[in-house]
Amino acid sequence: MEYEKKKIETMRNFNFYYINIIKNFYKDIVNYNFSLNEYRILNEINNLRDCTSKKICRTLRKFQKFNLVKKKLSLLDKRLYYFDLTKEGKNKLKNFNRMSDKKTKEIFSNLDIYDRERLVKDMSSIKM
Numbered sequence: 001m002e003y004e005k006k007k008i009e010t011m012r013n014f015n016f017y018y019i020n021i022i023k024n025f026y027k028d029i030v031n032y033n034f035s036l037n038e039y040r041i042l043n044e045i046n047n048l049r050d051c052t053s054k055k056i057c058r059t060l061r062k063f064q065k066f067n068l069v070k071k072k073l074s075l076l077d078k079r080l081y082y083f084d085l086t087k088e089g090k091n092k093l094k095n096f097n098r099m100s101d102k103k104t105k106e107i108f109s110n111l112d113i114y115d116r117e118r119l120v121k122d123m124s125s126i127k128m
Contacts, residue, residue, distance in 0.1 A: 028103060038062065042093050045069055046085050053081045068092055 026036045034042075041059050045051050053060065053071070060083055063069040068089030074080035085093065108116055 025103060025107070026100075033066065034062075039093075039096055042068060042085070042089060042096075045083055046090070046093055051083045053083070063089065 023036075026039075038059050041056050042063065044056075045060075045063075060069055060071070064071065066088075067086055069083050070086050071081045071083050074082060108119070111119065
């Protein structure tokens with residue numbers, strides 16, 4: 001029983017560690033007008049098809065205010081709206097992804113190639 005408790009503690013500690021890494025990672029690259037969650041939604045809008053207003057209404061209104069997304073009324077169901085990125089939204093997302101890549105390189109630049117490869121392998125094995 002003690003062994004199982006120790007494993008759970010180790011997993012929780014890793015989770016807290018990982019959450020702090022993510023927070024620090026994005027703190028340096030996220031524009032102060034938008035939160036990390038809002039950037040994630042912007043990215044999802046770019047990747048999803050048939051994104052409905054029920055899913056992300058409040059954040060979408062903010063994106064509309066900043067001209068990052070546009071909404072279109074469904075032809076089949078007048079209660080439903082679809083959202084797409086505007087040109088400005090696509091540019092904002094592209095810049096965010098570029099800054100994210102740059103930050104990733106910065107973080108791991110002090111590792112030699114062997115350690116980077118091992119880290120990537122370990123991260124892949126952790127991914128569920």
